[in-house]
Amino acid sequence: MFNDNKMRIGILTSGGDCPGINATIRGVCKTAIHHYGMDVLGIHDGFLGLLTKDVEEITDKSLSGLLNMGGTFLGTSREKPFKKGGMTPDGIHKPTLIAENMKELGIDCLVCIGGNGTQKTAAKFAAMGVNIVSVPKTIDNDIWGTDISFGFDTAVSIATDAIDRLHSTASSHKRVMVIEVMGHKAGWIALYSGMAGGGDVILLPEIPFDINNITEAIQNRIHRGKTYSIIVVAEGIQTDGVKRPAAYIAEEIERATGIETRETVLGYIQRGGSPTPFDRNLSTRMGGHATELIADGMFGRMIALKGDEISSIPLSEVAGKLNLVTEAHDLVVQGRRMGICFG
Ligand code: F6P
Numbered sequence: 001m002f003n004d005n006k007m008r009i010g011i012l013t014s015g016g017d018c019p020g021i022n023a024t025i026r027g028v029c030k031t032a033i034h035h036y037g038m039d040v041l042g043i044h045d046g047f048l049g050l051l052t053k054d055v056e057e058i059t060d061k062s063l064s065g066l067l068n069m070g071g072t073f074l075g076t077s078r079e080k081p082f083k084k085g086g087m088t089p090d091g092i093h094k095p096t097l098i099a100e101n102m103k104e105l106g107i108d109c110l111v112c113i114g115g116n117g118t119q120k121t122a123a124k125f126a127a128m129g130v131n132i133v134s135v136p137k138t139i140d141n142d143i144w145g146t147d148i149s150f151g152f153d154t155a156v157s158i159a160t161d162a163i164d165r166l167h168s169t170a171s172s173h174k175r176v177m178v179i180e181v182m183g184h185k186a187g188w189i190a191l192y193s194g195m196a197g198g199g200d201v202i203l204l205p206e207i208p209f210d211i212n213n214i215t216e217a218i219q220n221r222i223h224r225g226k227t228y229s230i231i232v233v234a235e236g237i238q239t240d241g242v243k244r245p246a247a248y249i250a251e252e253i254e255r256a257t258g259i260e261t262r263e264t265v266l267g268y269i270q271r272g273g274s275p276t277p278f279d280r281n282l283s284t285r286m287g288g289h290a291t292e293l294i295a296d297g298m299f300g301r302m303i304a305l306k307g308d309e310i311s312s313i314p315l316s317e318v319a320g321k322l323n324l325v326t327e328a329h330d331l332v333v334q335g336r337r338m339g340i341c342f343g
Contacts, residue, residue, distance in 0.1 A: 006037060006038055006039050007038045007039070007294070007295075008039040008040070008106050009029075009038055009039070009040045009041070009107070009108070009109055009110075009291070009294060010040075010041045010043050010050070010102060010105065010107035010110045010111070011025060011028055011029065011040060011041070011074070011110075011111040012042075012043040012047065012049060012074065012111070012112055012113070013025070013046060013072040013074050013075075013076045013137070014046035014047060014078070014079070014112060014113070014118040014121070015046070015076060015078060015114045015115040015118050015137070015138070016115065016138070016139075016271060017070070017071045017076055017271055018137050018138060018150070018151035019070050019151050019155070019271065019273065019275035019276070019279055020154065020279040020280065020283040021071065021072040021076075021151075022066035022067070022069045022070070022073055023066060023067050023068075023150070023275055023279070023283035023284055023287070024113050024150060024283040024284075024287040025042075025066060025072070025073070025074065025287065026066040026283075026284070027283060027284040027286065027287020027288045027290075028040070028287040028288070028291050029062070029063055030288075031287065031288040031291040031292070033058075035291075036291060038291070038294075040057075040058040041055045041057060041058065041105060041107060042056045042062065042074050043055050043074065044056070044074055044075045045077045046075075046076050046077040046078070046079050046114075047079040047080070047094075047098065047121065048079045050081075050110075051079070051081070051094060051097060051101070053104070053105060067284075068274045068275065069274065070271075070273045070275065071272075078117070080117060080121055081095050081121060082095055082120075082121060082124050095124070095125065095128060098130075099125075099130055108294075109131040109133060109294045109299060110125070110131065110132045110133075111133050111290050112132060112134045112135070113137045114134065114136075114137050115136075115137055115140070115142075115143060115149075116142065116143055116322070118134065119134055119143065119302060119315060119318050120319045120320065122302070122315050123300075123319040124319075126300035127316070131294075131299040132299060132300060133290050133294055133298075133312075134302045135286050135302070136286075136302060136304065137149060137150060138151055138152070139154070139182060139189065139270055139271055140152070140182065140185075140186050140189065141188040141189070141323060142186035142322050142324065143318070144318055144323045145317065145318045145321070146302070146305050146323075147305045147306060147307065148282065148305050150275070150279045150282045150283040150286060151275070151279060152188060152192075153278040153279045153282070154270075154274075154276045154279045155182065155193075155270040155271065156192045156193050156196065157276050158269060158270050158273070159181045159189055159266055159270055160192075160197045162197075162264070162269070163179055163193055163194070163196075163197025163198070163230060163232060164197055166230065166264060167197075167198065167230060170228035171227070173228075173260060174227040174259070175228055175259065175261060176218060176229045176230075176231060176253050176254075176259050176261040176262075177228070177230055177231065177262055177263075178231045178250045178261065179232050179246070179263075179264050179266065180235055180246035180263065180265040180266065181193055181232060181234060181235065181270060182234075182235055182266070182267070182271070183204075183234040183236055184234075184235060185236055185324070186205065186234075186236075186322060186323060186324050187202075187203075187204025187205050187207070187236070187324075187325050188323075189234065189270065190202055190204055190232050190233060190234035191204060191329070192331070193232060194232035194340075195334075197230065197232065198230060199231065199232040199340065200217070200221060200226075200229045200230050200231065200341065201214055201217055201229065201230075201231040201232070201340070201342075202232050202233075202335065202340060202341075202342055203231070203232070203233040203234065203237045203249070203342070204234050204237065204325050204342065204343075205234050205236035205237055206324050206326070207325070209239065209342070209343025210343065211249070211252045212256075213341060213343060214231070214253065214341065215253055215256035215257055217229075218253060218257050218259065219257055222259070231249065233246055233249055235265075246264070247263050249263070282305065285310050286303045286310060289310045290303050293312055298312070300315050300316070301313060302318050
């Protein structure tokens, strides 16, 4: 069991699951146990586990097999302790209860692995004086302050493989195939998988589109003898503030061009299964550096990838911002030059 004069880390995962979370947990915990001689407490189901003190001691044995395992073995939730005043049904202030429970559990510092919502929550706990370090997690890659979040590379790899496979049906049936990938506010998965998968039209939430431009682009391709087209859209695309799913795009194309058009929504497949080697190593590095921050007493910070270096930035700088695609991104510039339609 635990030894009172050792530093004790609490670790939780919050928000949507994502490939690489377990690898990150492994990086944090193995570094803590082997390099720094710390104790580690795994917290179940995100911040819910801190409200109910639902925890487990993490040992080397707990960490076996995590590196290539999808999801999060600790479980996750979308519990936001500060939301709506942060009160439990019986009038207890959740953040205060969490801070008290951390003290009772002997947690010296909390490691939170999560997306934008989790970073906001972590920033508020840091402002309360709770020792906290966070690791950015999302397949959307929309967390500001880090070049890449783990999970993104795996999602792009899964989406690109799916797009490659959909070329078969498109070419065999002379169809237009519309593939919807994840990404509510940020179109990073659509951009990277669309370009890697040979998309002819790529639609992002960040770049407004006109459906007439899309249908015209398809018709121009036909006039150039291109018998099929591949369209990749982010789930968050919209026109005039109205979300436009793949089914809408497919219907509009078939109506305007008369070409058989089918849609495929990849959904949660993009978050499932084993992380790519890139994501395993990024997760391992980010996890280990999170523990290093704690050992150095540097709290209130989010781990970040800058170029090929792992660094960290104050949580106060991250909360509320998004990492979005711009027209100036090289893949957009090069894509346009090659005749790819962005809307
Ligand atoms: O933020 C990651 C993400 O997978 C988004 O791409 C997607 O829209 C959302 O989570 C789905 O959320 P939930 O898992 O709550 O359905």
